[in-house]
Amino acid sequence: MKKNLMPIAVSAMLFSGFVAAQTNNDTSFNPKISVILDGAYYSDNIDGESFERLEEMSGILGGHGHGDEGHGHGGLSRGFNLRETELTLSGSVDPYYDAWLTVAFADGEAELEEAYFETRLLPAGWKIKGGKFLSGVGYHNGQHAHSWDFADQNLAYLSLFGDHGLVDTGVQITYQPATDLYTLMGVELLQGDQEKLGASVDSEQLEQEAGPRLTTVFVKAAPDFGADHALQLGVSYINVGNHQEDHGDTDEIPTVVELLEGDASVWGVDAVYKKSPTGSYGQGGVKLQAEYFYLDKELTIEQASDIDEIGEKVVGQQDGFYIHAVYGVAPRWSLGARYDVTGMTNDLEEEEKVDLGDSSRMTLALTWYPTEFSKFRLQFARADISKFDEEAGTSASESFNQIFLQYNISLGAHGSHQF
Amino acid sequence: MLKRLLIIIFPLFLFAEESLAELQVFACEPELESLVQELGGELVTTYVATHAKQDVHHIQARPSLINRVRRADLVLCTGASLEVGWLPVLLQKGANPKVQKEPGLFLAANQVERLDVGQKADRSQGDVHPEGNPHVMLDPRKVLPIAELLTQRLGLLDPRHQETYQANFERFKQRWLNAITRWNELAKPLRGKPVVVHHQSWVYLLNWLGMELVATLEPLPGIPPSTSHLSKLIKQMAQAPAYTIIRSPFADKKGSQWLSKKTGICAIELPFTVGGNSDANDLFGLFDSTIALLINAKSCGGG
Numbered sequence: 263m264k265k266n267l268m269p270i271a272v273s274a275m276l277f278s279g280f281v282a283a284q285t286n287n288d289t290s291f292n293p294k295i296s297v298i299l300d301g302a303y304y305s306d307n308i309d310g311e312s313f314e315r316l317e318e319m320s321g322i323l324g325g326h327g328h329g330d331e332g333h334g335h336g337g338l339s340r341g342f343n344l345r346e347t348e349l350t351l352s353g354s355v356d357p358y359y360d361a362w363l364t365v366a367f368a369d370g371e372a373e374l375e376e377a378y379f380e381t382r383l384l385p386a387g388w389k390i391k392g393g394k395f396l397s398g399v400g401y402h403n404g405q406h407a408h409s410w411d412f413a414d415q416n417l418a419y420l421s422l423f424g425d426h427g428l429v430d431t432g433v434q435i436t437y438q439p440a441t442d443l444y445t446l447m448g449v450e451l452l453q454g455d456q457e458k459l460g461a462s463v464d465s466e467q468l469e470q471e472a473g474p475r476l477t478t479v480f481v482k483a484a485p486d487f488g489a490d491h492a493l494q495l496g497v498s499y500i501n502v503g504n505h506q507e508d509h510g511d512t513d514e515i516p517t518v519v520e521l522l523e524g525d526a527s528v529w530g531v532d533a534v535y536k537k538s539p540t541g542s543y544g545q546g547g548v549k550l551q552a553e554y555f556y557l558d559k560e561l562t563i564e565q566a567s568d569i570d571e572i573g574e575k576v577v578g579q580q581d582g583f584y585i586h587a588v589y590g591v592a593p594r595w596s597l598g599a600r601y602d603v604t605g606m607t608n609d610l611e612e613e614e615k616v617d618l619g620d621s622s623r624m625t626l627a628l629t630w631y632p633t634e635f636s637k638f639r640l641q642f643a644r645a646d647i648s649k650f651d652e653e654a655g656t657s658a659s660e661s662f663n664q665i666f667l668q669y670n671i672s673l674g675a676h677g678s679h680q681f
Numbered sequence: 682m683l684k685r686l687l688i689i690i691f692p693l694f695l696f697a698e699e700s701l702a703e704l705q706v707f708a709c710e711p712e713l714e715s716l717v718q719e720l721g722g723e724l725v726t727t728y729v730a731t732h733a734k735q736d737v738h739h740i741q742a743r744p745s746l747i748n749r750v751r752r753a754d755l756v757l758c759t760g761a762s763l764e765v766g767w768l769p770v771l772l773q774k775g776a777n778p779k780v781q782k783e784p785g786l787f788l789a790a791n792q793v794e795r796l797d798v799g800q801k802a803d804r805s806q807g808d809v810h811p812e813g814n815p816h817v818m819l820d821p822r823k824v825l826p827i828a829e830l831l832t833q834r835l836g837l838l839d840p841r842h843q844e845t846y847q848a849n850f851e852r853f854k855q856r857w858l859n860a861i862t863r864w865n866e867l868a869k870p871l872r873g874k875p876v877v878v879h880h881q882s883w884v885y886l887l888n889w890l891g892m893e894l895v896a897t898l899e900p901l902p903g904i905p906p907s908t909s910h911l912s913k914l915i916k917q918m919a920q921a922p923a924y925t926i927i928r929s930p931f932a933d934k935k936g937s938q939w940l941s942k943k944t945g946i947c948a949i950e951l952p953f954t955v956g957g958n959s960d961a962n963d964l965f966g967l968f969d970s971t972i973a974l975l976i977n978a979k980s981c982g983g984g
Contacts, residue, residue, distance in 0.1 A: 357781075380773075382778070383778040389776045441748075444751075484744030489731060681744060
């Protein structure tokens with residue numbers, strides 16, 4: 263998935279420089295260009311190993327500590343870090359479609375985060391989106407990382423969907439009826455090839471079923487509480503028709519093979535409440551946001567070095583939850599608090615049922631935003647992360663502290679204030 | 682078979698979309714809602730996205746607004762990038778092909794000549810609008826051509842009532858011209874008076890009244906007043922005192938009140954839009970109240 267897109271991206275950067283040099287009036291045929299710069303000074307009290315702990319956090323998805331290395335975009339070293347630099351091009355293709363492209367650069371590599379088109383002129387409240395995009399499930403999933411209220415992904419999303427949330431290739435169809443109550447219904451047919459869920463195992467011994475392998479359904483509703491208050495409630499369901507996991511271990515001699523396949527489903531509820539600022543420059547604004555997800559998977563061991571294991575069932579359930587609040591404490595200053603937890607239910611049943619243990623975290627974030635184009639954030643987190651020891655069959659929790667001093671700068675086209 | 686089904690279903694959709702007799706108007710700001718009410722009367726149902734206590738630069742594209750855009754026949758906004766942070770999202774998420782562009786979309790500031798056009802699009806200069814200052818509705822002379830074009834638009838969207846809209850406009854025009862004459866007469870003493878404003882949103886009003894903008898409390902548009910900038914203003918006011926300090930209902934009171942206390946110059950809150958104070962209950966009240974407050978501003982003792 264990760265290709266070296268650097269040449270394309272560099273030419274796009276040059277192109278953006280060229281456009282910026284033009285006077286303002288004649289750029290309407292060019293896509294809007296924005297660049298997000300993001301970096302952080304980071305430290306923790308366990309010798310910089312907290313991201314490793316988070317990677318090994320006990321959960322029912324994926325292998326046991328042998329996942330795709332290098333996927334941990336959130337992984338920072340102690341000291342200064344350049345995080346993802348995002349380049350976004352967007353605009354109207356013609357009267358019928360809008361298109362959007364986001365490329366993220368990190369560690370000298372470029373990755374296509376989103377590339378999609380969306381209809382504009384379908385009648386009666388219908389819209390179709392096609393390409394690679396952030397899924398419409400949940401609330402936080404559709405938010406771009408630069409608009410997050412915290413420097414990192416919450417544990418519920420991290421453990422069930424991965425650092426970027428559910429982002430996949432396919433089609434989204436939404437319908438918004440012309441009712442008094444805002445209602446949005448959506449269905450997505452996705453390829454099912456992403457970080458946590460789907461047929462992502464690259465092995466000759468396990469064939470991938472034809473896509474789309476991941477289907478989502480979501481409904482959102484929002485009553486009108488006037489100009490100063492807004493509430494949105496949502497329900498989501500994800501069905502993964504073909505979910506694969508690799509529990510093998512190539513470090514062992516001889517190599518241990520264990521490939522699993524089956525299906526998985528997730529349902530979730532989300533709620534967000536916002537109060538518009540009463541003072542100027544964001545003072546007095548309130549945002550409350552919470553989501554809960556429950557994952558159920560049922561797999562069969564398809565290939566294993568221990569032939570007796572083949573055909574055995576592996577079932578598991580895991581849930582995740584977070585709640586966070588952000589308050590505009592002063593003009594251009596906001597204070598956020600977050601509690602996130604995963605694995606309140608964290609059961610995996612192979613020969614016998616084991617509880618993998620829960621992980622939770624408390625986070626405080628103080629953000630200063632001189633304008634809507636830049637922000638600086640000081641974030642402190644206290645985490646209790648469980649790790650499952652397969653030999654002993656028990657899980658143990660380790661506590662640590664993390665501190666981030668993050669900057670997030672947006673250059674170029676005026677970003678939109680998406681709800 | 683499919684064709685027959687479509688023939689049955691399609692009119693149902695049309696019926697659902699056309700069943701509301703009145704024109705549904707989504708107005709971004711209260712002064713535009715007031716204008717379309719003058720012109721549309723009983724024939725329009727209006728919804729206004731913002732109120733006077735909100736800074737229209739910073740509005741969330743909340744779902745209830747998306748829902749109103751979904752159901753609108755006409756989206757009536759200021760344009761010139763005033764709503765750039767949220768209107769594009771509403772149009773994009775609203776899934777309503779009628780209002781994506783003209784005639785279902787009417788941008789008031791695009792209909793008239795704007796002041797401060799062609800500023801360099803350079804954010805180091807703060808929140809600038811290269812398309813020109815968007816707050817055109819604060820010059821009553823510009824309200825009239827906007828009203829006339831909006832009348833034509835209403836007639837285009839709802840041809841059955843074209844004559845009613847035209848008659849409403851003629852009536853409004855007469856009242857408005859009389860009001861302008863009255864305001865001009867009242868505002869004569871204000872001509873040439875220097876003023877300090879909180880944000881660059883008053884240029885059209887000052888331009889109309891012939892008042893002179895000598896300073897802004899914000900060091901740059903969209904950047905809150907700083908202590909060092911305010912101290913500079915005190916020095917400036919000591920040398921050449923302004924007549925008054927103006928802010929809008931959504932602006933932070935502290936800066937203008939502090940400067941007022943230090944200089945003895947009256948700080949006043951003008952309604953800025955319809956609903957900005959209890960007297961500004963429509964477009965006429967907006968200017969009646971604005972002129973009255975400006976005239977009374979001398980009683981603070983300053984300039």
